[in-house]
Amino acid sequence: MTDGQARSILFVDDDAAFSRALTRELQRRHFRVVAAPTGGDAIAALATMAPDIVLLDLQLPDMSGLTVLAAVRERQPAANVIMLTGHGTIDTAIEAIKLGAFDYLAKPCPLDELQVRLDRAMERQALQQRASLLERGLTPPDPGGAIVGESPEFRRVMDLVARVAPTDSNVLITGETGTGKEMVAKLIHARSARRRKPFVVVECAALQETLLQSELFGHERGAFTGADRAKPGLFEVADGGTIFLDEIGEVSLATQVKLLRVLDTSTFRRVGSTTEMKVNVRVLAATNRDLTAMVRQGLFREDLYYRLNTIAAVLPPLRERRDDIERLAAHFVASFNERFNSAKRLGPGVVERLTAHDWPGNVRELAHVVEAAMIVCDGDEIRPEHLPAALRAKAPAPVPTANGAAPSGPFQTLEALERSHIERVLAATHGHRGQAAEILGISERNLYRKLREGD
Structure with a gap:
């Protein structure tokens, strides 16, 4: 086994001698095994256990192994199914792969070959679990309970958020440091149709321009010194979801050009690549700077400003x-x-x-x-x-004095x-x-x- 944790196997085969021998060997290798001699027994077992792996014979006395495979895929989709085939059933095994089986193995199966298949199945399951954890980490819960306020100024912002969240419009969130811009961005994402997809935060002020472009758009191997492997950018990671560009006012004019292209065409190129990549991403941005003044000073592109500022949410200071x-x-x-x-x-x-x-x-x-x-x-x-x-x-x-001035004091x-x-x-x-x-x-x-x- 690849780790020290006992994994569960549902072993479905009507050959009693083969089943007993292989069950003993799997238990010796620290697997927990439930044996089922028929398809009906296997389907009944799925109601009481969630197997990590299903070893499934294609030819069962009461039904086809493909019927049992369909039941496994419906009731325990996380289980990896390895089909056991006899002579003359290889074509059916390949059909099982197309229907969702992980792999197949010809009977009688050498134990070392079976162990290789089991290790691969467990590695795949571990990768799926890590991917699930990552996806949950990128999909934050609805923060509505943590957003507190009943003042008229605050309620106006929350009313705007309620109206804009279900849409796909870009939103520019402005306000002083500490007013809760990221929290509002998370709320917009959580109340949108994209809520089950990633919410990716980009700290624009924390990275130098070259690193920021690599983080946003990714890079190919050899694109620059130290790029020893290809890396997807955060726009790729956010595909289908929302990307939040925090402190957008700190982005250089060169990077602003590339951001404008993504907003206009939903396409970009990784650093060092000539291949166009297309994404479906909603863009939220935030800043504590006066972007209209920066536009007048030539520090922020006017066309990018209007693309980001489809909806303006201005957070009042406390x-x-x-x-x-x-x-x-x-x-x-x-x-x-x-x-x-x-x-x-x-x-x-x-x-x-x-x-x-x-x-x-x-x-x-x-x-x-x-x-x-x-x-x-x-x-x-x-x-x-x-x-x-x-x-x-x-x-x-x-209390002000008669002339309207506040009394002085030691400060x-x-x-x-x-x-x-x-x-x-x-x-x-x-x-x-x-x-x-x-x-x-x-x-x-x-x-x-x-x-x-x-x-």
């Missing part, structure tokens, strides 16, 4: 939907309680300080603040002192507030910089840089 802050905070507390196996809650004065904050990092920043507060909090109640310094100092919005610099917050998170994580960076929503490299700058 400061423009303050009514949702308490709902979001409660949602994050519940989520982290489940993750940390705790039962913490927001205490008096916390919501007021959260609502007074302007949230430049938007929903992502709020999530990190709630997580950090829950880590710092020793008891069951999150209090204002568990919040970062920038929020602890912030009482509810001041820290933004640099000092940031440093204080970083130190508090580091203390809460006992100096674990990787965990602190994750809570702060920045990379470890960025955290190291900020710490050096403060020294």
Whole structure:
């Protein structure tokens, strides 16, 4: 066997002596074997077991092996069927392959040859399982339950998403960093007819131009130094589904030309190839940059902008939907309680300080603040002192004076507030910089840089 896990075999053959001998040998090789002398017995066994492999004689006393094959394909499609043939039935065995059998073997079958067939069947099944896992990983669940908000500004966006999701239109999702652009893209995909097909995310800002083109379109062997094998691109991986181009504003003009061609013709060439490839992909894109200004400056192609911007979904910053802050905070507390196996809650004065904050990092920043507060909090109640310094100092919005100006007061610099917050998170994580960076929503490299700058 190729692995240490016992595999199950349904062995269908009416030759009692042959069946007993081969069953003993398969059990000696650590297979779990269920023997069925007739087609009817085999079909009945399919109701109580899910065999990995079916060894199936073509000639059975009560029905054709092809009839049993059809039943296996219908009731246990994941099983690999190996047909056992006698003299003069090779043509029928080939017909069985066309009907979905994995392989065939002539009787009497040498054990070594049978083992080779069994190993191949198990390898094929392992590949199918890995492909299934990959497909499930590329088809995220509907994130609707994680998208929280009832403010009018937010509901307008959700209403638009509900209308556009079932269509095949391209959507450009814009908004500040942390407003939830990727979450909205996943929601659009999950509510579309493509929901059972891949959802592929491309981080456009994370790759250099040459690497980005290779990731998007794939490359042939020898296309560039280090390309020792051909590689499919993400447009190929997303075929039939949705591709999400995050931070599309960071893409170079050269790559924009190739993206425009895919949008116009649904065709592209791998890097280093002259062969046209055709795909059926819905394109969603997102950016926190002003693409119309970039078009005026010649930094973004106008024709690509209009192709991407068939539908525009503009996500409001959190400061423009303050009514949702308490709902979001409660949602994050519940989520982290489940993750940390705790039962913490927001205490008096916390919501007021959260609502007074302007949230430049938007929903992502709020999530990190709630997580950090829950880590710092020793008891069951999150209090204002568990919040970062920038929020602890912030009482509810001041009442304007008679001339309309807000009263002045002592303020820290933004640099000092940031440093204080970083130190508090580091203390809460006992100096674990990787965990602190994750809570702060920045990379470890960025955290190291900020710490050096403060020294």
